[in-house]
Amino acid sequence: MTEPANAGAIARATGRAWEGWVAAFEDAGGAELDHRGLVAVxxxxxxxxxxxxxxxxxVAVAYEQHLGRRTLGxxxxxxxxxSASRTHGGTLDEAIGAWRAVVDGLTALGGVPFADAPTETATDGYRRWRVTLADGTRVLAQASLRSGRAVLTxxxxRLASDEDRERKRAELRALLARL
Known part of the structure; x- marks a missing residue:
């Protein structure tokens, strides 16, 4: 059995070891279920x-990876x-404001021009900044609270490959380092 990299986190959060989740999915016919069906289980x-x-x-995504339907990311x-995240520690507005300070005036990320102007939305629990890039990929900055502290993710x-994922993760980390 292939155990996902986040098996420990899954067990701590759900109270069920990975082997137990595999058994639950298999008992429900998991190999035949689509993603929505696995989420329901x-x-x-x-x-x-x-x-x-x-x-x-x-848990459903980890099982899909276990089956070989998906790779990491x-x-x-x-x-x-x-994705990459960093604890900001301030309020949601302060965290998204710190992000804006990094990107205000930019017209591209990772060398890819913005296709449209960035948009922002806010709810009680989130602040979001989004932009679509000229290559069809998208970047989302989201401020949320974890244990009462603002975290910027x-x-x-819409990346084409695992290699793109690794390159873009490095770029995201570099942007977070500028906060």
């Missing part, structure tokens, strides 16, 4: 955890995604 047993929807997605549509999506 996981969600049945996660009512007791914080953020059960997120953990159901995480690969999305359901076959594209890849890179950068995600570069």
């Amino acid at each position: 996981a969600a049945r047993d996660l009512g007791h955890v914080d953020n059960p929807d997120w953990w159901a997605q995480t 690969q999305r359901q549509d076959g594209s890849y995604e890179a 950068l995600t570069w999506s």
Whole structure:
């Protein structure tokens, strides 16, 4: 059995070891289920955890990787995604403001021009900054709270390969270092 890299985090958060999740999926016919079906199987047993929807997605993706349907960082549509995060420690507005200070005036990221102007949205729990790039990829900066501290997570999506994912992750980390 291939254990996912995040098996320890899954076990701590859900109270079930990876072997138990594999057994639960196999008992439900997991090899025949699509992503949505796997999420539904996981969600049945996660009512007791914080953020059960997120953990159901995480466990389902780990099982898909276990089956060989996905590689690390690969999305359901076959594209890849890179992300990096950094604890800011301030408020949500301060965290997204720190990001804006890094990118204000830029017209490209990683050498790829913006296709459109960046947009921003805000809810009680998040602040988001998004931009679509000329090559069709997207960058999202999201400020959220973890344990009462603001965390800024950068995600570069719609990448074509695992190699792109690794390059873009390095670029995201370099941007976070400028905060």
